[in-house]
Amino acid sequence: MTTTMTTSRSDRVHTPAAPSLARLTGVELRKMTDTRAGVALLSIVLLSIVGLTVALLIAGEPADRSFDDFFQVAQLGVGILLPVLGILAVTSEWSQRTALTTFALEPRRPLIVAAKVAAVAVLVVAVTVVCLALAALLNVVASMTTDASGSWSLGSGLLGRAVVFQLAGVLVGVAFGLVFLSSPLAIVLYYLLPTLWSILTGLISSLEEPARWLDFSSATEPLLEETMAARDWAQLGTSMLVWFVLPLLIGLWRVTRSELK
Amino acid sequence: MITVEHVTKRYGAVTAVDDVSFVCRPGTVTGFLGPNGAGKSTTMRMICGLTPPSAGSATIDGVAYRDLPNPGRHVGVLLDASAQHAGRTGREVLAVSGQLLGVPRSRVDDVLELVGLTGAAAKRRVGNYSLGMRQRLGIAHALLGDPSVLILDEPANGLDPEGIYWMRSLLRDFADRGGTVMLSSHLLREVEAVADHVVVIGNGQVVADGDKDELLAPGGLVVRALEPPALERALADAGVAVRETQDGSFTVDADAETVGRAAAAAGVVLLELRPADSAGLEGLFLSLTSAGATSAGATSAGAASATAPTEDKGEAA
Numbered sequence: 001m002t003t004t005m006t007t008s009r010s011d012r013v014h015t016p017a018a019p020s021l022a023r024l025t026g027v028e029l030r031k032m033t034d035t036r037a038g039v040a041l042l043s044i045v046l047l048s049i050v051g052l053t054v055a056l057l058i059a060g061e062p063a064d065r066s067f068d069d070f071f072q073v074a075q076l077g078v079g080i081l082l083p084v085l086g087i088l089a090v091t092s093e094w095s096q097r098t099a100l101t102t103f104a105l106e107p108r109r110p111l112i113v114a115a116k117v118a119a120v121a122v123l124v125v126a127v128t129v130v131c132l133a134l135a136a137l138l139n140v141v142a143s144m145t146t147d148a149s150g151s152w153s154l155g156s157g158l159l160g161r162a163v164v165f166q167l168a169g170v171l172v173g174v175a176f177g178l179v180f181l182s183s184p185l186a187i188v189l190y191y192l193l194p195t196l197w198s199i200l201t202g203l204i205s206s207l208e209e210p211a212r213w214l215d216f217s218s219a220t221e222p223l224l225e226e227t228m229a230a231r232d233w234a235q236l237g238t239s240m241l242v243w244f245v246l247p248l249l250i251g252l253w254r255v256t257r258s259e260l261k
Numbered sequence: 262m263i264t265v266e267h268v269t270k271r272y273g274a275v276t277a278v279d280d281v282s283f284v285c286r287p288g289t290v291t292g293f294l295g296p297n298g299a300g301k302s303t304t305m306r307m308i309c310g311l312t313p314p315s316a317g318s319a320t321i322d323g324v325a326y327r328d329l330p331n332p333g334r335h336v337g338v339l340l341d342a343s344a345q346h347a348g349r350t351g352r353e354v355l356a357v358s359g360q361l362l363g364v365p366r367s368r369v370d371d372v373l374e375l376v377g378l379t380g381a382a383a384k385r386r387v388g389n390y391s392l393g394m395r396q397r398l399g400i401a402h403a404l405l406g407d408p409s410v411l412i413l414d415e416p417a418n419g420l421d422p423e424g425i426y427w428m429r430s431l432l433r434d435f436a437d438r439g440g441t442v443m444l445s446s447h448l449l450r451e452v453e454a455v456a457d458h459v460v461v462i463g464n465g466q467v468v469a470d471g472d473k474d475e476l477l478a479p480g481g482l483v484v485r486a487l488e489p490p491a492l493e494r495a496l497a498d499a500g501v502a503v504r505e506t507q508d509g510s511f512t513v514d515a516d517a518e519t520v521g522r523a524a525a526a527a528g529v530v531l532l533e534l535r536p537a538d539s540a541g542l543e544g545l546f547l548s549l550t551s552a553g554a555t556s557a558g559a560t561s562a563g564a565a566s567a568t569a570p571t572e573d574k575g576e577a578a
Contacts, residue, residue: 035348
């Protein structure tokens with residue numbers, strides 16, 4: 001072993017530039033995909049896309065075997081699983097205690113949170129591209145092997161709405177991760193709390209209508225359907241305030257103030 | 262240079278770090294010595310901006326850690342070798358941080374080679390690493406950004422004797438090239454072997470701060486006579502300050518000739534006249550690690566008062 005030290009200090013720039021948000025986002029993307037857990041989760045997402053679309057090819061009605069429908073059904077699997085990646089992007093820093101390193105290398109903690117948000121957004125776009133590609137492939141297969149129309153039309157604005165749908169899910173996941181800083185707690189509550197809210201408010205009929213403005217599940221549902229009225233967008237906005245912005249602010253407060261051991 | 266000024270950390274009613282101040286200068290290795298729970302790690306985390314201090318401040322080259330534009334390029338930090346993702350390989354851990362720091366890819370291979378984690382070891386997942394390998398990876402990580410300051414918490418932990426020797430040479434070399442090294446340890450011998458400067462912390466307070474040579478200098482002479490009272494009188498007449506020890510001998514801050522002449526003039530028979538073998542630092546450290554250590558002995562001491570011999574322990578406790 002050698003004890004020869006590092007390169008000469010004379011050529012050192014006195015103040016190397018702080019890492020940009022783009023560079024930090026690249027680092028966060030890498031951290032999401034360079035562990036076994038990350039790869040496993042992405043593989044499951046991919047498998048769910050393949051499984052759902054192939055199931056539609058085999059078992060669906062001929063009218064449903066179109067590009068549009070393949071793409072739509074793929075979103076369901078992604079929507080359930082991808083938020084976990086958003087949660088783990090935050091909580092694994094605490095469960096694996098890498099936050100100690102992360103925040104020692106970049107003390108601007110809100111910037112790291114921003115990089116994580118940007119990284120999951122990039123991932124959503126990448127997964128959407130995969131969904132499109134797979135839907136296209138199956139559309140070709142369907143039109144050749146069955147009496148499907150092979151239509152290439154994509155519901156108006158469906159692509160954009162699908163991205164918003166997936167983004168809403170992972171963003172809420174990130175915010176839940178920030179609030180709880182614990183993988184099991186954040187994952188369980190991510191699935192439980194919005195459902196509990198729907199059940200609770202469903203029990204009281206007078207609350208049902210006002211509660212829709214804060215109901216994450218019902219607010220995101222129409223995104224994958226044919227229409228999204230102005231009122232739907234407004235309800236999505238208000239429910240995102242409750243399920244994303246509020247926990248994000250609480251989480252940021254926690255993360256910037258927390259002591260790392 | 263690391264400057265710590267009046268840093269205090271309180272957890273509720275407990276004061277973990279109490280008004281701690283010291284300086285680590287370029288070209289030196291500073292040993293941060295203290296028993297377990299003395300506040301070493303908390304102080305180091307406060308220097309690195311990971312724990313907000315209740316009062317006081319710490320700076321690196323005059324700048325708060327949080328305000329360094331790319332801190333990893335100035336300061337290499339190893340606070341906990343186990344705080345790495347178990348699912349990443351050693352190389353991947355460094356590659357991720359290297360990307361954040363903006364260092365060339367070749368730098369990862371350089372530091373891996375430097376710490377002796379090459380070939381298969383670099384490709385193994387950190388979860389399968391031994392503690393010694395994690396320490397090596399942690400040191401590689403600290404060196405990744407080619408820093409001028411190193412802050413290492415118990416870096417010798419888990420290293421085998423060969424690894425400890427290697428690490429000492431590495432830190433010595435780093436300091437000799439003008440770098441600033443601060444390392445903590447709860448082992449006096451470990452600090453003694455590598456540090457030029459020693460800061461001792463106990464119960465959250467700095468109890469000694471000085472050059473190692475001064476702190477470890479023998480505490481005067483030990484002199485023993487057939488008739489102790491006669492010797493004490495003779496030395497007092499000669500103007501030599503005397504401290505009695507439990508076995509009837511005295512420690513004196515004077516040279517052997519003065520003591521010998523005083524004894525000869527008074528006709529006192531000497532049985533023993535030798536340099537005190539117990540270094541003051543060791544006595545101080547032992548008194549800290551003993552359960553009875555209180556803040557009574559915890560005044561920020563220069564080399565002189567830190568050389569108070571072991572027997573002062575009784576008074577302090």
